[in-house]
Amino acid sequence: MSELMSVAEELDAADALAAVRERFVLDDVTYLDGNSLGALPAHVPDRVADVVRRQWGELRIRSWDESGWWTAPERIGDRIAPLVGAAPGQIVVGDSTSVNVFKAVVAAVRMAGEDGPGRDEILVDASTFPTDGYVAESAARLTGCAVRAVTPAEVPAALGERTAAVLLNHADYRTGRLHDLPGLTAAVHAAGAYAVWDLCHSAGALPVGLDEHGVDLAVGCTYKYLNGGPGSPAFLYVRRDLQDRFDSPLPGWNSHAEPFGMRPGYAPASGAVRGRVGTPDILSMLALEASLDVWDGVSVEAVRAKSLALTDFFLRCVGEYVPDGRVASMTPDAHAERASQVALRCDDAGDVMRRLIGRGVVGDFRAPDVLRFGFTPLYVGFADVERAARLLAEVLAEGPAPAV
Numbered sequence: 001m002s003e004l005m006s007v008a009e010e011l012d013a014a015d016a017l018a019a020v021r022e023r024f025v026l027d028d029v030t031y032l033d034g035n036s037l038g039a040l041p042a043h044v045p046d047r048v049a050d051v052v053r054r055q056w057g058e059l060r061i062r063s064w065d066e067s068g069w070w071t072a073p074e075r076i077g078d079r080i081a082p083l084v085g086a087a088p089g090q091i092v093v094g095d096s097t098s099v100n101v102f103k104a105v106v107a108a109v110r111m112a113g114e115d116g117p118g119r120d121e122i123l124v125d126a127s128t129f130p131t132d133g134y135v136a137e138s139a140a141r142l143t144g145c146a147v148r149a150v151t152p153a154e155v156p157a158a159l160g161e162r163t164a165a166v167l168l169n170h171a172d173y174r175t176g177r178l179h180d181l182p183g184l185t186a187a188v189h190a191a192g193a194y195a196v197w198d199l200c201h202s203a204g205a206l207p208v209g210l211d212e213h214g215v216d217l218a219v220g221c222t223y224k225y226l227n228g229g230p231g232s233p234a235f236l237y238v239r240r241d242l243q244d245r246f247d248s249p250l251p252g253w254n255s256h257a258e259p260f261g262m263r264p265g266y267a268p269a270s271g272a273v274r275g276r277v278g279t280p281d282i283l284s285m286l287a288l289e290a291s292l293d294v295w296d297g298v299s300v301e302a303v304r305a306k307s308l309a310l311t312d313f314f315l316r317c318v319g320e321y322v323p324d325g326r327v328a329s330m331t332p333d334a335h336a337e338r339a340s341q342v343a344l345r346c347d348d349a350g351d352v353m354r355r356l357i358g359r360g361v362v363g364d365f366r367a368p369d370v371l372r373f374g375f376t377p378l379y380v381g382f383a384d385v386e387r388a389a390r391l392l393a394e395v396l397a398e399g400p401a402p403a404v
């Protein structure tokens with residue numbers, strides 16, 4: 001056994017979260033793609049079968065009340081709340097992240113407009129996941145604003161009297177860089193603007209502290225580190241003291257103060273419910289609700305500690321196994337700047353990842369040259385990490401695939 005294998009064994013033996021892996025359906029594959037699609041919690045299929053067979057099949061329409069379907073968006077929001085540092089009553093689950101980005105950015109610009117004239121600029125993270133940029137651009141056109149793309153580091157200098165809203169990613173989807181949510185939120189507030197955070201790559205991976213840091217609005221997906229399943233609904237956080245001012249650009253009947261009043265005019269409900277639009281996607285939503293049970297007895301702080309240990313160990317193993325210069329890490333070394341993934345750049349990344357997957361180590365490839373490895377502390381262990389780095393080194397040692 002190599003030295004790194006023994007280190008992995010010791011780290012796994014001391015890992016307080018090791019037993020949580022049993023709560024998931026996993027096999028011999030080393031799965032480092034939970035930052036794209038989280039693994040399936042083992043109890044979810046039976047729970048979903050019950051929703052389909054009994055709640056839908058037998059209770060039918062009664063389930064809107066009797067099985068709690070109607071209140072699921074807020075109820076599940078409250079389950080997610082402690083994982084992102086929010087008190088109850090501020091998160092609603094539903095729609096995709098893209099749709100929630102739209103609601104949040106337009107609502108933020110509308111609030112800025114109420115505060116006073118002249119705020120006609122939206123700052124957007126220049127390295128953002130594309131959907132946020134597309135949606136912000138459209139939101140800007142609808143609200144008479146202009147979008148300015150800046151890196152998160154440039155945000156403080158770019159803020160000014162014209163800034164209405166700032167849309168930022170807590171963690172960069174490509175590099176795994178963690179941005180300074182407390183500091184940037186404070187800077188946005190000092191400029192009189194509103195901060196909208198995309199938490200897709202941090203929710204369930206590390207503490208976010210939404211309430212503590214006074215974040216205005218936030219969105220995130222639930223199919224990565226929250227393991228809700230493919231296309232599971234996203235969430236929207238609206239800070240409690242802003243809820244009465246949250247003017248949704250998508251005012252559906254589900255966020256009406258009296259949804260069954262069937263009134264021709266819209267009157268918003270109070271509370272996080274204002275973020276709802278239409279009929280919730282119950283099957284997917286209740287699969288998510290079931291999947292959140294894996295967090296019973298697990299703190300997000302413990303997850304963060306293990307996440308950093310996993311990424312540290314991966315970087316160490318890559319450093320020892322992979323020949324110098326073959327890959328370059330894009331992920332910051334500093335813990336304060338690292339989320340729960342490691343991104344390695346190499347020219348033939350697409351081909352390398354294809355061959356690595358062929359050997360049973362699943363990460364992903366982001367064009368044009370990035371190998372992405374996500375570390376979900378709930379089910380990834382240190383032996384997985386060592387194996388992934390060792391097989392990656394083997395694949396890299398084979399050299400680039402011959403041109404055809």
Ligand SMILES: Cc1ncc(COP(=O)(O)O)c(C=O)c1O
Nearest residue numbers: 096097098129131173198200221
């Ligand atoms: C950072 C980030 N924002 C937004 C999205 C898009 O989410 P959705 O497909 O739920 O709209 C993703 C998807 O991976 C993402 O990583």
